[in-house]
Amino acid sequence: MDPALKQLVNFKFESNSLYALSVLEQKKIVCAYDEDASFRLFVKPEDYDDAINIVSALELDEKPVSDECDGYIQGYIEWIDKQYVNGYFTGGVIPNWMYSKLYARYAGSIYLLYAIFLLYTSIINTDNLGLMWISLTYFIVGFLLTIKGFKKSIPGGF
Numbered sequence: 001m002d003p004a005l006k007q008l009v010n011f012k013f014e015s016n017s018l019y020a021l022s023v024l025e026q027k028k029i030v031c032a033y034d035e036d037a038s039f040r041l042f043v044k045p046e047d048y049d050d051a052i053n054i055v056s057a058l059e060l061d062e063k064p065v066s067d068e069c070d071g072y073i074q075g076y077i078e079w080i081d082k083q084y085v086n087g088y089f090t091g092g093v094i095p096n097w098m099y100s101k102l103y104a105r106y107a108g109s110i111y112l113l114y115a116i117f118l119l120y121t122s123i124i125n126t127d128n129l130g131l132m133w134i135s136l137t138y139f140i141v142g143f144l145l146t147i148k149g150f151k152k153s154i155p156g157g158f
Helices: 014-026 045-057 072-082 101-124 129-150
Strands: 006-010 031-034 040-043
Touching: 006 045, 014 031, 014 040, 014 045, 040 045, 101 129
Parallel strands: none
Antiparallel strands: 006 040, 031 040
16 A cells, blocks of 8 residues: 555445445545455545545444344244244235225226237237237136125125
């Protein structure tokens, strides 16, 4: 490393030092990076004032990181405990709209209309067999959703 360079700042995290280095290089300030455990940045003495103003304006977070801060471990434990429970996913139970009959009625009819449109398009393009399979799939899904939407509810069930 060039002994004429002056230490600018000492970071705790390498990502912060590399980001600050890239910003300084974009601003055409000659700087160097020390890759040891201290993650230090060095600049020329004549660029020191400009560089310190730029780095302080970045407002980089140097606080220690904790595993509990984002709830990752709690979410993982919840998933382990509830992974075999039907109708449950991490974050809570399945929302009402996903199993409601009203949703099934509307979504089923939309799927059926789209299946008819695709079937009509596949008939016009006689060489497009893949489109016919897609329309058949949409028809089956729409038919099953429509049956679910108009089926009489069983007492105690959905």
